[in-house]
Amino acid sequence: MGIRNWFSRKLVRQLEKRGLIDASLGGSVRLNGWFANDENILHSSDVYELLQDISNQITLAQIVVEDQETGKDITKHPILKVLRKPNKYLTGTEFMKLMVNIYLVEGEVFPFYTGKEIHIVSNVDAELDDNLEEHFKINGTEIPSKMIRHIKNIGLNHLKGVGLKQLGRDTLEGVMSAEKVLTDKYKKGGILAFLLKLDAHINPKNGAQSILINSILDQLEGIDDSRTIKLIPLGKGYLIDELKSPIDDAKILSYLNVYKKDLGKFLNIDVETYRAMLKTDLEKAMMYLHNKSVKSIMQNFEDHLSLLFFGPNSNLRLKFKINILDFVPYSTKTNIAYNLVRTMVATPDDARDYLLGFDRLFTEESMKLYISKDLIAGEDINKATDDSLKGGDDGGQAKGDSDT
Incomplete structure (x- = not known):
């Protein structure tokens, strides 16, 4: 532990010099804002619900340290205190949910242990050298491999994990776009398009016409509340008629009913089966979720966190225990x-x-x-x-x- 603490102090000094650690925050690692993509995957209600169900079950698990020689659980080990209070800005519950969600969406997550605190770091470059040893860098600063773990949702690549963002990109973009269209439509009271009838052809060089059209568009685009009513006075010869909405609700809902089910498959869950169980038998639903998804995630976390905290030669191992x-x-x-x-x-x-x-x-x-x-x-x-x-x-x- 002495060597590890020495590495920690040295690394903290390097990160402070590079501006990656804020000393005023007690030396906590500053994380960059995490967005799955420009739209943010969690804006999809179905993705958010499934991630919550999986991460909640893992978060509610009791974590113990097991002595593999004796088979006995150690419930008062110092590492358990670190997991209950991982750092100055996250609680143990928040830390675990964050780690699970990043793992599932990005396909990999990097917990970083300073010897006193544990953080989830981003923008990590990982590569193997000729001796097949993994090296890590954050913005050019190398991190000792004993202080960081690369937890991968393994696919066909030994160095990178595969997550929901990669597996379901096309499906996600389609679902999120469809959800956004419906949300925007009803947020603005269903008014999506208008036709401006003029007594003459629209002429882009006609300044008065352009001012009028732009003024109407500005007012319509400014509707951000379903209770808002816009009155647009027009001169003689001008008329606004409401068009039938080009958005066919039935078709969009039908699309969502088909493709939202696919989102669960990327998390190893059949959404129809899971939701049917939720309606009839909560225990079966939770066991289904546990066996199909949660159990393998917990084992992967146990493997990596045990190596991070105790090293490869220790008989101690972290165990996640869920009381079903x-x-x-x-x-x-x-x-x-x-x-x-x-x-x-x-x-x-x-x-x-x-x-x-x-x-x-x-x-x-x-x-x-x-x-x-x-x-x-x-x-x-x-x-x-x-x-x-x-x-x-x-x-x-x-x-x-x-x-x-």
């Missing part, structure tokens, strides 16, 4: 709790605390393991029947036989 029971209805939880107790998997106190959220009773009976009388191994069925019959004639004798 968070998505189970309360009535189902009570049934699960009952069945766990009767099958001797959990005590009544376990069920009260872990599943139902009640305080433990800490009584002698509530801390015992119970087993239902109708759950007996097949090979023991004859013995159980004999013992039951003996108990019917002479309970004390049956108990004595059982003890011997």
Whole structure:
């Protein structure tokens, strides 16, 4: 850790000289504004919803440090404190959501660990040397490889990941354009086009005509509120008629219904299947999302963050643990709790605390393991029947036989 801190201090000084670190902000790495493209991918409601569902599930996971030698979880490791408060401008929740969203949209994300804080950095140049070692530079400043990880949503390139922006570019542009057309249309009260009828041909050299036309266009383009009404007085011989909108809502909605489904496929989700599950069974929907998308992302994050924090020779590993029971209805939880107790998997106190959220009773009976009388191994069925019959004639004798 001493060497790493030395690298950190040296790197911070270099970045300060180049103006990439603001000392007044406590040495936090200044990030450039992140936009997926000129329109910003997150303006698409469907993309935003799917990214939120995936990143929320990962953000809500409990992160622990696992000792792979003993198999035990370390819940008070210093690294967990870093993840809960990664830097001066992001909370742990915000940091994790940002990392997931950039990973999915861009296809790769670069967490940078100074030894005290962790940041997501942009504008990183990554390349392999002749020894197949990866080198990183931010605006020409080289970053020690021990302080940064290149987390890739791997496709067919070993050096770069592939994300939604690349995979679904054409689909995204079409969907976002269609959404924008409908939004603008109804934002401006449905008025999209007008025809100016003049008593003479439009002449670009006619100054009075040009002033009138430009004035009308300026007023129409200035409508930014659906409650706005524009009155345009005209002289004799001039008339404005409202045209039928050239935007066919039905066709655009039909287009969106077809192509919005494709957006989910780029995130490894079938949108129709997922939304159908959401309507009928939240648990199934969350498990579908978990198995199809979330699980592999978490494993990739575990691999890279473990190397970033602990190095390649450590037995420690970060683990993301999701309690899928968070998505189970309360009535189902009570049934699960009952069945766990009767099958001797959990005590009544376990069920009260872990599943139902009640305080433990800490009584002698509530801390015992119970087993239902109708759950007996097949090979023991004859013995159980004999013992039951003996108990019917002479309970004390049956108990004595059982003890011997």
